[in-house]
Amino acid sequence: MAVTNADQVRNDVVEAALGKLDLETKARLLAGQDMWSLPAVPEIGLESLVMSDGPIGVRGVRWTADDPSIALPSPTALAAAWDPELARRAGRLLAQEARRKGVHVLLAPTVNLHRSPLGGRHFECYSEDPYLTGAVGSGYVNGVQDGGVGTTVKHFVGNDAETERFTVDSVIAPRPLRELYLAPFEAIVANAHPWGIMTAYNRVNGVTMTENTHLVNEVLRAEWGFDGYNVSDWMAARSTTGDILGGLDVAMPGPVTVYGTPLADAVRSGEVPESAVDEAVRNVLRLAARVGILEGAPAVVGEVPAPIDGQALARELAARGFVLVRNEPVSGERRALPLDTSAGRTVALIGAAARDARVLGGGSATVFPERIVSPLDGLSAALPEGSLTYAVGADPSDELTPADKGFELRAICRDASGAVLGTGTLPTGQVQWIGDDLPEGAGYGTMASIEVVGTFVPRESGEHAFGTRGLGAFTLAVGGEVRWDGVQQMGNEADPFEAFFGAPSERTRITLTEGESVEVSLTYQVPDMSALPLKAIMFSFLHLGPQRSADELIAQAVEAARAADTAVVVVATTERVESEGFDRKDLGLPGRQDDLVRAVAAVNPNTVVVVNAGSPVELPWREDVAAVLLTWFPGQEGGAALADVLLGDAEPGGRLPTTWPAEFTDAPVTEVVPTGGRLEYGEGLFIGYRAYEKHGIAPAFPFGHGLGYTDWAYESLEATPAAARVRVTNTGTRPGRETVQVYLAPVASAFDGARSATVERPASWLAGFASVAAGPGESVEVEIALPERAFEIWDEDSRSWRRIGGGYEVRASRSHGDTRLTATLDL
Numbered sequence: 001m002a003v004t005n006a007d008q009v010r011n012d013v014v015e016a017a018l019g020k021l022d023l024e025t026k027a028r029l030l031a032g033q034d035m036w037s038l039p040a041v042p043e044i045g046l047e048s049l050v051m052s053d054g055p056i057g058v059r060g061v062r063w064t065a066d067d068p069s070i071a072l073p074s075p076t077a078l079a080a081a082w083d084p085e086l087a088r089r090a091g092r093l094l095a096q097e098a099r100r101k102g103v104h105v106l107l108a109p110t111v112n113l114h115r116s117p118l119g120g121r122h123f124e125c126y127s128e129d130p131y132l133t134g135a136v137g138s139g140y141v142n143g144v145q146d147g148g149v150g151t152t153v154k155h156f157v158g159n160d161a162e163t164e165r166f167t168v169d170s171v172i173a174p175r176p177l178r179e180l181y182l183a184p185f186e187a188i189v190a191n192a193h194p195w196g197i198m199t200a201y202n203r204v205n206g207v208t209m210t211e212n213t214h215l216v217n218e219v220l221r222a223e224w225g226f227d228g229y230n231v232s233d234w235m236a237a238r239s240t241t242g243d244i245l246g247g248l249d250v251a252m253p254g255p256v257t258v259y260g261t262p263l264a265d266a267v268r269s270g271e272v273p274e275s276a277v278d279e280a281v282r283n284v285l286r287l288a289a290r291v292g293i294l295e296g297a298p299a300v301v302g303e304v305p306a307p308i309d310g311q312a313l314a315r316e317l318a319a320r321g322f323v324l325v326r327n328e329p330v331s332g333e334r335r336a337l338p339l340d341t342s343a344g345r346t347v348a349l350i351g352a353a354a355r356d357a358r359v360l361g362g363g364s365a366t367v368f369p370e371r372i373v374s375p376l377d378g379l380s381a382a383l384p385e386g387s388l389t390y391a392v393g394a395d396p397s398d399e400l401t402p403a404d405k406g407f408e409l410r411a412i413c414r415d416a417s418g419a420v421l422g423t424g425t426l427p428t429g430q431v432q433w434i435g436d437d438l439p440e441g442a443g444y445g446t447m448a449s450i451e452v453v454g455t456f457v458p459r460e461s462g463e464h465a466f467g468t469r470g471l472g473a474f475t476l477a478v479g480g481e482v483r484w485d486g487v488q489q490m491g492n493e494a495d496p497f498e499a500f501f502g503a504p505s506e507r508t509r510i511t512l513t514e515g516e517s518v519e520v521s522l523t524y525q526v527p528d529m530s531a532l533p534l535k536a537i538m539f540s541f542l543h544l545g546p547q548r549s550a551d552e553l554i555a556q557a558v559e560a561a562r563a564a565d566t567a568v569v570v571v572a573t574t575e576r577v578e579s580e581g582f583d584r585k586d587l588g589l590p591g592r593q594d595d596l597v598r599a600v601a602a603v604n605p606n607t608v609v610v611v612n613a614g615s616p617v618e619l620p621w622r623e624d625v626a627a628v629l630l631t632w633f634p635g636q637e638g639g640a641a642l643a644d645v646l647l648g649d650a651e652p653g654g655r656l657p658t659t660w661p662a663e664f665t666d667a668p669v670t671e672v673v674p675t676g677g678r679l680e681y682g683e684g685l686f687i688g689y690r691a692y693e694k695h696g697i698a699p700a701f702p703f704g705h706g707l708g709y710t711d712w713a714y715e716s717l718e719a720t721p722a723a724a725r726v727r728v729t730n731t732g733t734r735p736g737r738e739t740v741q742v743y744l745a746p747v748a749s750a751f752d753g754a755r756s757a758t759v760e761r762p763a764s765w766l767a768g769f770a771s772v773a774a775g776p777g778e779s780v781e782v783e784i785a786l787p788e789r790a791f792e793i794w795d796e797d798s799r800s801w802r803r804i805g806g807g808y809e810v811r812a813s814r815s816h817g818d819t820r821l822t823a824t825l826d827l
Contacts, residue, residue: 006298010289013297017044017285018278026281027264030244032254035435035534036061038284045295049288051152051231051252052101055108055124056360056635057367058094060101062437065427068370070097070310070636071360074614075110077321077632079126080654080706082739083771084139090317091143091151093308098149104291105150105196107364111137111184112160114615114658115687116669120162120583123361123614123633127657128688128703130180131766131790134187141192148301150291153188154198155233157181157215161672161679162583166236168674169203172681177204178794179685182215186224195228195287199248201236208246210237216247229283235534241271249280253435256533311637316650318634318641323654324707325700326628330606336626337608338648338709339566341383348564349379350393350557350600351593353572353612356405360633361614363580368427369636375570375610378639382647389564393557394550394596396589397574400467400504400542403429407520407543409454413442421446426454429522429541435534444526444535452522452541461514462546467506470539473525476507479518483508504542550592554599561604568646569597572612583672587618587664597621610642616660622700630654648709655706655739655815659689662700668692689816690762702817704766710736714820715779719810721791721825724767726812727781730774740812742768742784744791747807747824759793759804764811786810791827803827 003011021029025041033039033048040048053059057069070093072078078087098106110121114128126133141151158170158181172181188194197220199209209215210232220226230249237243237251240258244266251257266272285294292299327335334340339347357374360366379388403409409426422441429452438444458464468474468488476484484507512518522541529535561567571593578584588594601607601624608627611617612634622628629652634641644650661667668691669683686694689703710732718725724742745764767790770782788803795802805827812821 006300010286010297013294014282014285014289017046017294018281020044021281023264023267023274023277024261026277027267028260029284030250030263030277030280031257031260032250032252034255035253035437038250046285046288047293049105049284049291049293050103051105051107052098052103053107053364054367055110055365057369058097058101058103058106059367060103063432063434064424065368066425067101069367070314071367071369072314073318073321073635073638074123074361074365074633075126076123076614076657077634077654078140078317079132079136079657080323080632081317081320082132082655082657082769083320084135086317086320087136087139088143088146089308089313091140091145092147092305093310093313095144095147095149095304096308097310098144099147099304103149104293105152105287106144107152107154107198109137109140109151110154111188112155113180113184113687115160115681116672117587117616117658117661117667118584118670118672119160119615120578121363121580123578124363124365124580128659129657129766130183131187132657132769133184134191137184137188138191141188141194145192145195146301147304148291148299150195150228150287152196152198152231153185153194155200156185156197156209156220157200158204158209159200159202162581163673164677166201167203167677169206169678170681171205171678173684174796174799175794176681176684180687182219185220189220189224189226194226195290197226197228197230198233199230199236201233208238208242210248211239211242211246213246221247227283227286229287240266244272244276244280249283253534314635315637315641315644318631318638319645319650320653321632321634322641322645322652323630323656323705324627324652325630325656325660325705326622326625327707328626330626336566336606337629337646339646341647345566346387346389346564347379347383348560348567348604349376349388349390349570350560350567350596351570351572352392352395354390354568354570355392357570357638358572358574358612358633359635359638361579362575365580372636373639375568375639375642378641378643379568379646381640382643389560391557391560392553393569393600394553394592396572396591396593397576398544398547398591399576400465400506400544401575402540403456403520403543406457406459407454409452409541411439412451412453413439413447414449414451415446416448426452429543431524431540432538434536444529447526449526450524450537452524454520455517456520456543457517458512458514458545460546462511463509464512464546465506465509465544466520467504467542467544468502468522468539469504469542470502470524472527472539474539475523477521478508478510483510502539506544554592554596557596558599558603561600561607564604565606567600567604567607568610569600569607570610570612571597573614573617578614584615587616587661587667589617594620597625601625608646616658618661618663619700651709651736652706653708653737655704656701657703659692659699659703660701662698666697666699668695668697685760685762690765693763702815704739704741704813704815705817706739706815708736708738710734710776712736712738712814714812717810717812717821717823719823719825721786721827723786724784724810724812724823725781726784726821727779728772728774729779730776733776735773735775737771737773740770740772740782740784741766741815742786743811743813743816743819744786745809745811746804747809761793761804764816765790766816
C-alpha cells in the first residue's frame with residue numbers, strides 16, 4: 001500500500017510521541033486499563049482507546065439496554081448475500097454506531113472457517129470457503145474503516161471450534177493452513193488493510209497463538225505487510241516474554257495482565273529487549289493516530305460517510321441474505337412463494353419462533369436492539385386484518401431461560417447497610433457485568449447485594465416456573481412472597497461452562513393469570529472478589545412458561561393449517577443448542593419441531609417452512625413441503641424482511657455460503673472434540689463442498705445454492721487466465737438478482753500434465769463471483785476476475801506459492817452443483 005503524505009505525518013507524530021515515553025508508560029500502554037480500553041497518556045496527547053464487540057452490532061462498553069444498538073443479521077446471513085459491497089455498507093453502519101457510542105475499534109469480523117457444521121460459533125463466521133470469506137470480510141473491514149473506526153479481524157488462526165478453545169492445539173498441515181485457514185486473513189490484509197488483528201486462544205501446531213512468532217511476525221507482518229496492532233483475545237495472553245517476542249502488542253483485558261509492570265521488569269532484567277516494546281507501542285500509537293485520538297496526527301477519515309438509516313439497512317440485509325432452497329409449484333405453474341395474496345386468502349403462521357424470534361446468536365455477538373420485529377409482527381402488519389392466524393405448534397425449548405417476554409426488570413445495587421449505590425435497567429434477567437461494566441455508583445468493593453426486581457405480565461395462564469443460574473446465595477420472591485432462599489454451589493457438570501457459571505435450576509412454580517401483573521425479585525449476595533485479577537458478576541433470573549402437551553400443541557397447529565390456504569411454519573434452534581462457548585453434538589432441531597412440520601404438511605400441501613438458525617440443521621421433511629426458506633439469525637428487522645420476501649415485495653437474495661448436509665452423518669468433518677488436547681485437522685484440504693465432491697456425497701443443498709423469484713439463462717462464457725466474462729439473461733417476468741459463480745476444475749492436458757497430476761487438489765474450487773441485477777428480458781454481461789492465487793498451491797518443500805500449469809475447466813455456475821457453461825484454459 002502506497003504511503004501518502006498523511007501517512008507520513010501520522011508516522012512522524014507516532015515516532016515523536018514514542019520518543020517521549022519512559023519504559024513504565026510504554027509497558028502500561030500495552031495493557032488494558034479495564035475491560036474495554038487502553039489508558040490515556042495526556043503528556044503526548046493520547047486519549048484512551050476504546051474497543052467493543054461485536055460482529056453484528058456495537059454493544060459499547062456496558063451490558064445494558066439503556067443505550068440500544070442496531071442488530072444486523074448474523075455473519076452467515078451477510079455472507080449468504082455474496083456481495084462485498086453490501087458488506088461494506090453494513091460496515092459503514094456499524095462505524096456510525098461505534099462513533100455514536102464513543103468506540104474507536106470494533107472487535108470484528110470473525111473470519112474463521114466453517115470447518116464443521118458442528119462448530120458452535122459457526123453463525124458468527126462467514127463461510128466454509130476461504131475466497132468467499134475473504135471477499136465478504138474485506139468488504140466489511142473496508143466499510144467500518146470508511147467510517148474512521150478500526151477493525152480487529154479474528155481469531156488468528158485455527159479457532160474453528162469451541163471445545164477446549166482456550167487450550168486446544170489445532171494441528172494443521174502447511175498446505176491447508178495456507179490455502180484454507182490463513183487465506184481469508186491474507187486476503188483481508190491485502191484488500192482492506194485492517195487496522196487490527198486479534199490472536200486466538202488456541203495453539204497451532206504446538207505453539208500458542210499469542211506467542212506464535214512464525215505466524216505473527218514472519219507471516220502476518222513480514223510476508224503480508226500487516227502494520228496494524230495485534231491484540232489478544234480476552235484473557236488469552238499468558239506469558240510476558242513469550243507474548244511480546246511473539247508479536248503480541250496488547251494484552252486484554254485489564255487492569256491485571258502479563259504486560260504493564262511485569263513487562264517493564266522483563267526489560268530491566270534483560271529478558272526482553274526494549275526495542276520489542278517500542279515496536280508494540282508504535283503499532284498502538286499508529287492505531288490511535290488512524291482513529292484520530294493522537295494529538296497532531298490527522299485521522300485517516302476526516303469526513304465520515306453520510307448518515308445511514310439503520311433499521312432500513314437491517315431490513316434490506318436480512319432479505320438479501322435469506323436463502324430460498326426449495327420452491328415447488330402448488331397450483332399449475334404457480335410456485336409456493338411468493339404467497340398468493342389475492343382477496344380472501346388466509347395464512348396460518350405456526351411455531352414458537354414465529355412469536356419469539358431468535359434474531360442473533362449468543363456470546364460476544366449479543367447486542368440489545370431498540371426493537372425486534374418477529375415473524376408474527378411482520379406478517380400481522382403486512383397482511384389484511386383477519387387473514388392471519390397463529391398457533392405455537394411446538395416450542396423448541398422446555399428449559400428455563402433468562403426472564404424476557406413480559407418482564408420489565410432493573411438491577412439495584414446496595415451496600416451492606418442496604419443503601420442504594422446504583423441502578424440500571426436489564427434487557428433480560430441475565431446479569432453479565434465484567435470489569436467496570438457496572439451501574440453508575442456501584443463498585444465491587446462496596447456492593448453487598450444486587451436485586452433484580454420488576455414486574456411480569458404473563459402471556460398465558462397456568463403454572464409458571466422461576467429459577468436461578470449462577471453460583472452463590474440467592475433469595476427469590478414472586479408476588480411479594482419469598483419462594484426460595486438458598487445457595488447454588490459449583491457442581492460436577494461435564495460442561496465446564498455450566499460447572500463454572502452454574503446450571504439452570506428451577507426454584508419454584510406458581511400459577512399466574514394471563515395479563516395480570518405480578519412483582520418479581522431475585523436478590524444475589526455479592527461475594528468478596530478482592531483477590532480476583534478480573535472482577536465479574538454473572539447470574540440470571542430464569543423463567544419458563546406453562547408447559548402444554550406437545551401433542552396438543554401440534555394438534556392445534558394442524559387444525560389451523562387445515563383451515564388456511566397457506567401454512568407458514570417457523571422452526572428454530574435455541575441458545576442451548578447453538579451459541580458461543582460450546583460445539584453442537586448433532587444437527588437436529590430441538591423439541592418436536594420435525595414432528596410439527598410433518599403433521600402440518602400432511603394436511604396442507606401449501607406448507608412453507610422458515611428455518612431460523614445460524615448454522616445448518618437437518619431438514620428430514622424437506623421433500624414433503626412446498627418451500628423452504630433459510631433466514632439464519634436475521635437481526636432486529638427479520639420479521640419485516642420475512643414479510644417482504646414471503647409477499648414478494650423483495651426477492652430472497654441469498655445463496656448458501658456453506659454446504660447444507662442431508663444428515664449429520666453426511667458432514668465430512670464432524671470431529672471438533674480434541675483428543676489429549678490436540679484437534680487434528682486430518683481432512684487436510686477437504687472441508688465443505690471440496691469434501692462432498694471428493695467423497696461423492698450428495699448434500700441436501702449444495703454450496704452456492706439459492707432460488708429467486710425469476711429465472712436466468714446463461715448464454716455465453718469467455719475465459720482467460722485473468723478473467724471470465726459471463727452473459728446472463730433474466731428470462732422471468734419480474735426483476736431479479738443473480739449470483740454468478742465461477743469455479744475452476746483441473747483437467748489433464750498435454751502441457752505440464754504429468755507435473756500437475758502429482759499435486760493433490762480438490763476436484764473444483766470457487767475462483768470468483770459477481771452479483772448482477774436485471775429486469776424481465778434484460779441481459780447483462782459481467783467480467784469476473786480470476787486471481788492468480790486460484791491457480792496456485794502452497795509448496796511445502798519450497799515454502800512458497802507455486803503456480804500449477806496444465807488444463808483447467810472454467811465453470812459458470814448457479815451453485816457448486818449447478819454448472820451452466822464451461823470453457824477450457826491451458827496454462
